[in-house]
Amino acid sequence: MLKPKTRFSNLSNLFLPLSVLAILIIINLIKGADYFRITVVNGAFYGNIPNILFGASELVILSVGMTLVTAASRGQDISIGESGAISSAIFVQYVLRSGNVTLWTILVGFLISCVAGIVIGAFNGTLVSFFNVQPMVATLILFLGGRSIAFIIDGKVSPILANEISNRIGTVIPGVPIQTPIILTAVFIVLVAMVLKATNLRLYVEAVGINPSAARLNGINPKRVIFLTFLIMGVCSAIAGFIAVNKAGRHDSVNLLKFIMMDAILAVALGGNSLGGGRFGITGSILGAYTIEMLNRTLLRLEVNPEAIKVFKAVFIIVLMIVASPVVRAFVTQALDKAKSIIAGSPLRQTGGTADATGRKGE
Amino acid sequence: MQSDIILKMEGICKSFPGVRALHNVDFTLRKGEIHALMGENGAGKSTLIKIITGVYQKDAGQIYLEGRPVSFRSPQEAQDMGIGTVFQEIALCPNLTVAENMFIGRGRDRFVHWKTMNGKAAEMLSSLGIPASPTQELASCSIAVQQMIAIARAVDMDCKILILDEPTSSLDEDEVQKLFALMRQLKARGVGIIFITHFIDQVYEISDRITVLRNGELIGEYEASSLPQIELISKMMGKALSDVSSMKKLEPGKADDSVPVFEATALSSAAGVRPFDFTIQKGEVNGFAGLLGSGRSESVRAIFAADKVTGGEVKVNGKRVKIKSPLDAMKQGIGYLPEDRKGDGIIDELSVRDNIILAMQVMKGFFRPLSRKQAEEFAEQFIQQLDIKVPSPNTPIKSLSGGNQQKVVLARWLLTQPMYLILDEPTRGIDVGTKVEIQKLVLKLAAEGMSLTFISSEIDEMLRVCSRMIVMKDREIVGELSGTNLTEQDVMQMIAQGGK
Ligand SMILES: Nc1ncnc2c1ncn2[C@@H]1O[C@H](COP(=O)(O)OP(=O)(O)OP(=O)(O)O)[C@@H](O)[C@H]1O
Numbered sequence: 001m002l003k004p005k006t007r008f009s010n011l012s013n014l015f016l017p018l019s020v021l022a023i024l025i026i027i028n029l030i031k032g033a034d035y036f037r038i039t040v041v042n043g044a045f046y047g048n049i050p051n052i053l054f055g056a057s058e059l060v061i062l063s064v065g066m067t068l069v070t071a072a073s074r075g076q077d078i079s080i081g082e083s084g085a086i087s088s089a090i091f092v093q094y095v096l097r098s099g100n101v102t103l104w105t106i107l108v109g110f111l112i113s114c115v116a117g118i119v120i121g122a123f124n125g126t127l128v129s130f131f132n133v134q135p136m137v138a139t140l141i142l143f144l145g146g147r148s149i150a151f152i153i154d155g156k157v158s159p160i161l162a163n164e165i166s167n168r169i170g171t172v173i174p175g176v177p178i179q180t181p182i183i184l185t186a187v188f189i190v191l192v193a194m195v196l197k198a199t200n201l202r203l204y205v206e207a208v209g210i211n212p213s214a215a216r217l218n219g220i221n222p223k224r225v226i227f228l229t230f231l232i233m234g235v236c237s238a239i240a241g242f243i244a245v246n247k248a249g250r251h252d253s254v255n256l257l258k259f260i261m262m263d264a265i266l267a268v269a270l271g272g273n274s275l276g277g278g279r280f281g282i283t284g285s286i287l288g289a290y291t292i293e294m295l296n297r298t299l300l301r302l303e304v305n306p307e308a309i310k311v312f313k314a315v316f317i318i319v320l321m322i323v324a325s326p327v328v329r330a331f332v333t334q335a336l337d338k339a340k341s342i343i344a345g346s347p348l349r350q351t352g353g354t355a356d357a358t359g360r361k362g363e
Numbered sequence: 364m365q366s367d368i369i370l371k372m373e374g375i376c377k378s379f380p381g382v383r384a385l386h387n388v389d390f391t392l393r394k395g396e397i398h399a400l401m402g403e404n405g406a407g408k409s410t411l412i413k414i415i416t417g418v419y420q421k422d423a424g425q426i427y428l429e430g431r432p433v434s435f436r437s438p439q440e441a442q443d444m445g446i447g448t449v450f451q452e453i454a455l456c457p458n459l460t461v462a463e464n465m466f467i468g469r470g471r472d473r474f475v476h477w478k479t480m481n482g483k484a485a486e487m488l489s490s491l492g493i494p495a496s497p498t499q500e501l502a503s504c505s506i507a508v509q510q511m512i513a514i515a516r517a518v519d520m521d522c523k524i525l526i527l528d529e530p531t532s533s534l535d536e537d538e539v540q541k542l543f544a545l546m547r548q549l550k551a552r553g554v555g556i557i558f559i560t561h562f563i564d565q566v567y568e569i570s571d572r573i574t575v576l577r578n579g580e581l582i583g584e585y586e587a588s589s590l591p592q593i594e595l596i597s598k599m600m601g602k603a604l605s606d607v608s609s610m611k612k613l614e615p616g617k618a619d620d621s622v623p624v625f626e627a628t629a630l631s632s633a634a635g636v637r638p639f640d641f642t643i644q645k646g647e648v649n650g651f652a653g654l655l656g657s658g659r660s661e662s663v664r665a666i667f668a669a670d671k672v673t674g675g676e677v678k679v680n681g682k683r684v685k686i687k688s689p690l691d692a693m694k695q696g697i698g699y700l701p702e703d704r705k706g707d708g709i710i711d712e713l714s715v716r717d718n719i720i721l722a723m724q725v726m727k728g729f730f731r732p733l734s735r736k737q738a739e740e741f742a743e744q745f746i747q748q749l750d751i752k753v754p755s756p757n758t759p760i761k762s763l764s765g766g767n768q769q770k771v772v773l774a775r776w777l778l779t780q781p782m783y784l785i786l787d788e789p790t791r792g793i794d795v796g797t798k799v800e801i802q803k804l805v806l807k808l809a810a811e812g813m814s815l816t817f818i819s820s821e822i823d824e825m826l827r828v829c830s831r832m833i834v835m836k837d838r839e840i841v842g843e844l845s846g847t848n849l850t851e852q853d854v855m856q857m858i859a860q861g862g863k
């Protein structure tokens with residue numbers, strides 16, 4: 001009786017993104033029954049679903065990093081878009097300056113941009129963990145200055161990344177039916193799952209996020225754990241920047257990954273994670289990220305005025321936050337429990353009654 | 364006679380997922396009586412309290428306050444109706460001042476009179492003999508002082524009912540007497556008091572009536588004067604208490620010629636203990652005795668580097684080592700069960716399983732996680748060994764009863780199999796039966812070669828397991844007692860005189 005219970009509670013964290021996803025699908029199906037139709041163009045799949053998977057790549061990767069930062073530091077990194085813009089600017093410069101572009105060039109450029117991401121993460125992480133600055137305040141620095149740095153690295157407006165390999169990374173590899181960013185995101189998710197399986201990252205992060213003092217007395221160094229999550233965030237930003245710049249084919253330091261931290265934070269919350277840190281679920285955040293992409297595209301598909309989209313999203317978020325609030329949650333779980341005990345019927349109560357009768361007699 | 368009853372509860376039922384916490388429980392509280400609510404860990408005492416005060420909603424049953432049916436939705440509502448409560452887990456704000464904690468959100472006044480607040484607080488603190496200043500930050504007070512402050516907050520001179528859930532769990536004899544004096548005063552005014560504790564002596568000292576719960580069921584209500592102690596214990600446990608007299612502690616000096624397992628010279632920490640020397644031999648159990656605030660906990664925290672170590676030299680098995688962080692200490696084979704269970708011990712949202720394996724897992728290393736199956740086995744092993752009442756190892760620890768949480772934290776350190784284990788108040792909130800089991804376990808571990816430091820505010824308990832007692836006063840070691848010199852009287856005398 002207990003096993004299904006725990007599985008249910010795991011599922012209940014995914015309840016929110018899944019139900020929003022379901023609602024969006026229904027809306028889309030009403031709009032047009034061909035919503036799920038997939039067409040093959042030049043041997044690759046296209047359609048609404050592939051488009052969502054393709055479009056959400058960067059957001060998914062960023063929300064994984066954001067989940068870890070949130071869980072450990074009890075705050076959010078708002079400089080992830082800027083961080084991605086800087087590291088991808090470095091990637092573009094490396095590629096542009098190396099004349100003949102081979103796969104090797106791209107790979108080295110990517111690794112260099114990851115190092116840049118780690119440096120940025122270390123900067124934010126140092127402020128947060130060693131100087132005890134609020135995460136949002138600490139990352140505000142790069143949020144404000146990051147794009148200028150990216151522009152200085154670029155040296156001019158929007159350098160073009162015109163090479164065959166970049167094009168393939170950003171769109172599709174001939175002969176492979178699935179767009180490359182989708183594949184890269186899938187590989188990333190698998191890697192993250194492997195890291196969580198092979199290390200104690202989850203235990204450490206959760207312990208630090210819930211009770212840093214107790215974590216410390218059990219040998220965990222909370223500062224180092226928080227620092228580590230910012231490093232991971234930095235790598236995630238670099239990967240997202242890499243995908244974004246290859247998709248775009250040029251480095252637009254002003255608009256690349258602009259305001260994406262809003263969606264990333266929303267994905268984390270939508271995934272059933274507390275923005276106050278502690279326990280976390282990566283699956284929820286990933287689902288949340290795809291849901292947000294779907295929401296964006298649904299609003300476009302419903303021909304909502306692009307200016308009005310922001311208002312729609314804001315209203316949607318407010319409703320969501322109320323639905324997900326502890327108050328409503330407690331109410332719902334209570335109602336669910338009641339319903340379950342009614343469905344389960346009287347057996348529990350009856351056995352209870354007999355036990356009590358014998359207990360009384362014993363006295 | 365009927366009008367004497369201020370609180371009546373009938374047929375109270377409450378279930379949590381996988382647990383039936385209360386089933387058909389009746390409870391009656393009369394005017395001007397002190398009513399002890401007794402039962403083992405997880406019997407449902409705190410749950411009953413939380414139902415009265417509106418923290419939880421009952422599944423079935425009725426509550427009458429002065430004859431009228433009531434159902435509170437929050438402790439605030441209960442407080443407004445004259446029910447003051449001290450909950451088992453101290454629920455104060457650590458970063459507010461003592462005075463703020465005593466007055467904010469309390470009583471009928473919506474507004475706090477800032478000017479008079481500190482004055483009033485100072486008055487109350489001194490009348491209760493609480494060693495704290497109104498403007499001090501709460502976090503800087505010891506757990507015992509915090510507990511006293513929580514009591515001061517709940518006590519309203521014109522309340523009808525006062526509920527105290529294990530208020531004395533970290534108090535020393537003196538503080539307990541102060542609390543009892545206050546309780547008697549309230550009782551004389553006609554206040555009905557519900558008192559929960561695991562200290563049997565205290566129950567007999569102060570209470571008029573006793574209600575016993577076991578496994579969520581009512582066993583009965585008795586006059587304290589007509590219920591012998593042994594009978595009370597067997598009613599709580601459902602069996603007789605195992606024999607304490609068979610316990611035999613190891614005599615010190617058994618291994619005196621070998622090098623000490625742990626040795627510290629002139630150790631000091633940022634928490635402000637005077638530099639002290641300390642040694643412990645293999646298989647020895649020693650203890651730190653002293654009044655509240657004497658520096659017992661600070662000393663052991665310095666050994667484990669729980670507070671920043673500011674000086675001194677440490678040797679483990681005769682070899683000089685550097686212990687700068689808890690992890691360093693753990694790697695040297697030292698374990699430390701902290702005094703503050705909620706703040707320093709449990710990771711409240713994590714499962715019982717994760718809480719049990721935590722320290723061991725950290726020692727194994729970041730890159731070597733235990734398999735799920737292995738972790739589950741370890742958890743199951745201790746759930747059985749310490750009789751932890753929990754529906755499954757996956758249950759979050761915060762839903763366990765106080766005593767059962769304590770057992771989980773103890774299990775965590777036992778699992779690491781330390782060479783030297785420091786236990787600061789390991790039996791806080793643990794019921795009589797289990798207390799004896801833990802004391803036995805400590806002696807068994809020592810016999811197997813583990814060294815232990817055992818601190819308890821209950822001197823009896825320390826005398827039962829410790830073969831050597833280090834006596835502290837004003838953050839300084841004033842002496843040491845062992846062998847035939849180690850009796851309660853000797854300890855008290857040494858504390859009073861401040862050394863020989
Ligand atoms: N919020 C909760 N969720 C799930 N189970 C709970 C919750 N609160 C209490 N329980 C369960 O109800 C039972 C009774 O707990 P309760 O806290 O009332 O015990 P207690 O008599 O106060 O014990 P102790 O002496 O250890 O404090 C326990 O088995 C506990 O695990």
Ligand SMILES: [Mg+2]
Pocket residue numbers: 408409410451528764765766
């Ligand atoms: Mg309790």
